[in-house]
Amino acid sequence: MSKQFTVEEVAAHNKQGDLWIVVDSKVYDLSKFAAMHPGGLAVLLDEEVAGKDATEAFFSLHRHEVLQKPQFKRLVIGTIAGAKQTIFAREPGALSNVPYAEPTWLSAGYHNPYYKDHHRKFQAAFRKFVEEVIVPDAQAREEDGKKPSQYVFDEMAKLNIIAMRMGPGPHLKGLELMGGIVKPEEFDYFHELIMGQETVRVLARGYIDGLGGGTYIGLPPIMNFGQPALRQKIAQEVFAGKKFCSLAITEAFAGSDVAGLRCTAKRVENGSQNGWILTGTKKWITNATFADYFTVGARTEQGGLVVLLVERQEGIDTKPIKTSYSPAAGTGYITFDNVFVPYENTLGKENKGLQVILSNFNHERWGMVTASVGSQRLIVEECLKWVNQRKVFGKPLHNQAVIRAKIAAMISRVESAQAWLENLTYQMNNMNYAEQAEYLAGSIALLKQYATSTAQLTAADAVQIFGGRGITKTGMGRFIEHYHRTVPFDAVLGGAEDVLGDLGVRQAIRKMPKNVRL
Numbered sequence: 001m002s003k004q005f006t007v008e009e010v011a012a013h014n015k016q017g018d019l020w021i022v023v024d025s026k027v028y029d030l031s032k033f034a035a036m037h038p039g040g041l042a043v044l045l046d047e048e049v050a051g052k053d054a055t056e057a058f059f060s061l062h063r064h065e066v067l068q069k070p071q072f073k074r075l076v077i078g079t080i081a082g083a084k085q086t087i088f089a090r091e092p093g094a095l096s097n098v099p100y101a102e103p104t105w106l107s108a109g110y111h112n113p114y115y116k117d118h119h120r121k122f123q124a125a126f127r128k129f130v131e132e133v134i135v136p137d138a139q140a141r142e143e144d145g146k147k148p149s150q151y152v153f154d155e156m157a158k159l160n161i162i163a164m165r166m167g168p169g170p171h172l173k174g175l176e177l178m179g180g181i182v183k184p185e186e187f188d189y190f191h192e193l194i195m196g197q198e199t200v201r202v203l204a205r206g207y208i209d210g211l212g213g214g215t216y217i218g219l220p221p222i223m224n225f226g227q228p229a230l231r232q233k234i235a236q237e238v239f240a241g242k243k244f245c246s247l248a249i250t251e252a253f254a255g256s257d258v259a260g261l262r263c264t265a266k267r268v269e270n271g272s273q274n275g276w277i278l279t280g281t282k283k284w285i286t287n288a289t290f291a292d293y294f295t296v297g298a299r300t301e302q303g304g305l306v307v308l309l310v311e312r313q314e315g316i317d318t319k320p321i322k323t324s325y326s327p328a329a330g331t332g333y334i335t336f337d338n339v340f341v342p343y344e345n346t347l348g349k350e351n352k353g354l355q356v357i358l359s360n361f362n363h364e365r366w367g368m369v370t371a372s373v374g375s376q377r378l379i380v381e382e383c384l385k386w387v388n389q390r391k392v393f394g395k396p397l398h399n400q401a402v403i404r405a406k407i408a409a410m411i412s413r414v415e416s417a418q419a420w421l422e423n424l425t426y427q428m429n430n431m432n433y434a435e436q437a438e439y440l441a442g443s444i445a446l447l448k449q450y451a452t453s454t455a456q457l458t459a460a461d462a463v464q465i466f467g468g469r470g471i472t473k474t475g476m477g478r479f480i481e482h483y484h485r486t487v488p489f490d491a492v493l494g495g496a497e498d499v500l501g502d503l504g505v506r507q508a509i510r511k512m513p514k515n516v517r518l
């Protein structure tokens with residue numbers, strides 16, 4: 001049992017060199033630390049703080065995790081006799097009890113039609129994995145800008161997480177998923193949705209893309225259109241966490257208008273050399289700096305498009321691009337200088353590359369929505385906690401009607417996006433790929449536009465609620481600052497918002513019956 005002190009005993013230690021304070025029933029000896037305190041010595045010597053219970057002052061200025069750091073835990077010398085700890089951090093893997101911090105299917109008292117028992121078990125195990133294995137590496141790599149550590153990929157591979165990240169399908173056959181919690185034949189788009197929403201809990205946007213953003217979009221064309229032997233070899237290497245893919249479509253010359261690509265692929269057929277010569281550049285390619293395989297869109301001599309699987313080799317140069325998120329994503333500029341690509345590395349048919357590129361767009365955009373809505377929800381939780389603990393004019397911040405109005409809008413946005421997302425996910429579970437393309441392409445595009453545009457409104461509101469802290473990289477508002485800075489990525493990747501909104505409406509117009517009038 002830790003040493004017990006009375007309030008009076010603590011009160012006697014209230015000066016420089018002999019300074020104790022109480023935070024949530026624990027007594028901290030700050031005598032030596034006070035001079036190094038990042039908030040300064042003076043604030044600790046304040047007569048309301050020195051030798052007193054400073055719980056409220058502490059939590060209005062620091063995140064809870066400050067107290068959990070080993071160097072600060074060591075400052076605890078005992079507890080106040082008869083007092084009990086009242087503030088607890090969420091255990092790794094546990095659900096949050098903050099209202100709206102979890103989707104309704106994970107909220108006490110709610111019912112839902114979509115998720116089964118194996119989804120719940122999967123969610124609990126996956127969150128624990130994210131918080132225990134990924135979060136520590138994510139925060140460190142986001143800081144130093146290096147790619148996610150190899151041990152994280154290794155741990156993911158052991159549970160077949162990289163394979164599951166590619167969604168349901170025959171590639172999961174025979175694999176033990178998440179230690180056997182879910183059977184390959186049970187694995188559906190709701191499991192994948194859970195993965196998308198749990199992974200963003202690391203709140204390190206660049207790192208998340210580093211963790212498999214390139215593979216998520218670069219591997220499907222290989223799996224769906226590659227030669228059997230080749231796709232099996234590559235899928236195995238990638239699922240084992242040993243190799244990485246990236247999708248190299250976008251260029252400085254062409255973004256959403258893939259028809260305008262300038263990278264060229266010329267056929268060469270002279271005896272042993274039967275293949276393509278690839279020349280050109282690609283820009284903003286996620287994971288490019290460390291990818292082993294590039295799924296490249298290029299223009300043929302006939303003016304059509306071809307998609308090629310290109311292995312890293314001489315003639316390929318990748319250099320990092322500085323974006324507003326961290327270099328952990330490995331975002332790069334690629335130069336292909338007369339690179340030879342064997343003919344068997346052609347994905348799909350020559351001059352029919354557009355179909356290959358477009359074929360994965362729905363799944364890719366839907367996946368981006370899962371992540372976008374998941375991180376939007378974390379921001380709602382951050383804001384609810386902050387307005388509850390922050391005091392202004394002697395009252396909690398939520399006492400201001402304007403603040404409550406902002407929170408109301410945030411909750412409505414995230415709940416509507418989640419409900420729409422779950423509905424479309426249910427449709428995906430009950431449609432084959434062709435049906436998804438036929439019925440869902442427009443809705444998914446509209447949902448992505450909705451999710452990312454509401455995310456940006458929520459990011460802006462969150463900054464207003466956090467004030468200066470919302471634009472500061474450390475301290476109470478650090479996740480708000482990060483989110484506000486990186487939220488445009490979601491709105492640009494997979495198609496800019498306006499393009500997607502337009503696509504959704506064009507699809508609807510295409511399906512307008514000829515025989516209807518007002």
Ligand code: HEM
Binds near residue numbers: 028049054476
């Ligand atoms: C166990 C006791 C304490 C520890 C370990 C501690 C530690 C820290 C740390 C690590 C920071 C910088 C990180 C961050 O921005 O969150 C900080 C900042 C600060 N601390 Fe403390 N602190 C303690 C108690 C207090 C108390 C009782 C006050 C009372 C007024 C206080 C006032 C501040 C202020 C004003 C800042 C600067 C906040 C800002 O820049 O927004 N600290 N403290």
